[in-house]
Amino acid sequence: EAQVTQNPRYLITVTGKKLTVTCSQNMNHEYMSWYRQDPGLGLRQIYYSMNVEVTDKGDVPEGYKVSRKEKRNFPLILESPSPNQTSLYFCASSMGGGARGYTFGSGTRLTVV
Amino acid sequence: DQQVKQNSPSLSVQEGRISILNCDYTNSMFDYFLWYKKYPAEGPTFLISISSIKDKNEDGRFTVFLNKSAKHLSLHIVPSQPGDSAVYFCAAGGSQGNLIFGKGTKLSVKP
Numbered sequence A: 001e002a003q004v005t006q007n008p009r010y011l012i013t014v015t016g017k018k019l020t021v022t023c024s025q026n027m028n029h030e031y032m033s034w035y036r037q038d039p040g041l042g043l044r045q046i047y048y049s050m051n052v053e054v055t056d057k058g059d060v061p062e063g064y065k066v067s068r069k070e071k072r073n074f075p076l077i078l079e080s081p082s083p084n085q086t087s088l089y090f091c092a093s094s095m096g097g098g099a100r101g102y103t104f105g106s107g108t109r110l111t112v113v
Numbered sequence B: 001d002q003q004v005k006q007n008s009p010s011l012s013v014q015e016g017r018i019s020i021l022n023c024d025y026t027n028s029m030f031d032y033f034l035w036y037k038k039y040p041a042e043g044p045t046f047l048i049s050i051s052s053i054k055d056k057n058e059d060g061r062f063t064v065f066l067n068k069s070a071k072h073l074s075l076h077i078v079p080s081q082p083g084d085s086a087v088y089f090c091a092a093g094g095s096q097g098n099l100i101f102g103k104g105t106k107l108s109v110k111p
Helices: none
Strands: A002-005 A010-013 A018-024 A033-037 A042-051 A054-057 A076-078 A085-094 A108-112 B010-014 B019-025 B032-038 B045-051 B058-061 B060-067 B072-077 B086-093 B106-110
Touching: A002 A085, A010 A018, A018 A033, A018 A085, A018 A108, A042 B086, B010 B019, B019 B032, B019 B086, B019 B106, B032 B060, B045 B058, B045 B060, B045 B072, B072 B086
Parallel strands: A010 A108, B010 B106
Antiparallel strands: A002 A018, A018 A076, A033 A042, A033 A085, A042 A054, A085 A108, B019 B072, B032 B045, B032 B086, B058 B060, B060 B072, B086 B106
C-alpha cells in the first residue's frame, strides 16, 4: 500500500530533551515536507526537500532540523524542544512537488512539557 | 503576512445543495493551487488542483475555479453530502515543493 509512515503517533517529552520524528514513504517520491498544524493557524510548512541531500526552509523552520540522506526517509529533529513546539506534525511526500499534491502521513501529536 | 487566506472559518450547508469554499492569495507567482480535505485524527487528503494557466478544473462533484485577476479561487461541491463534512484547506505553491496552506474552513453538511 502506498503510504507515508510517521512514528511515533503520540509523544510526550520534556523541555530540552532531543527527539526525532521519523518519516518514511514507499512511493519513490522525490519531494518530502514537514508541516505543523496549530489551532487557528492551519498548516505551516517547516522544511521541505526536493531530493536527496536537498532541503530548504519553509515558513517556520526555527527550532527544527531535517536530513535527507535517502530518498524514502525524511526525519524531523528537535534538538532542544520547547513548549511552543507542542503541535500536530505531518510529514508528506509528492512526486511532482506542489503540482501533484502531497500525500500526507497520519500525523504525530507532540507535547513538550 | 498570510499569502493564502481562507476568510470563513466555517460553513454550514444543507445536504443536496451547493457548497462554495473560498480562498484568496497574494502572490501572483504561484504555479498551482490545491484543495485538501481533512478529517479529525487523519492527515489531509488531496482533493483537486488547478494550474495557474487554467481557470477551471472539474472532478466529479468537485470543481475548482481560479480568477487570477482577483487572486481568488473557489471550490464548489455539488451536490453536498454529509460525508463531505470536514475541514477544507486551500493551498498554493510552485514546482519547488514549498506548498503554503490557508487556515482552513470547516464545512458541515446537514442531512
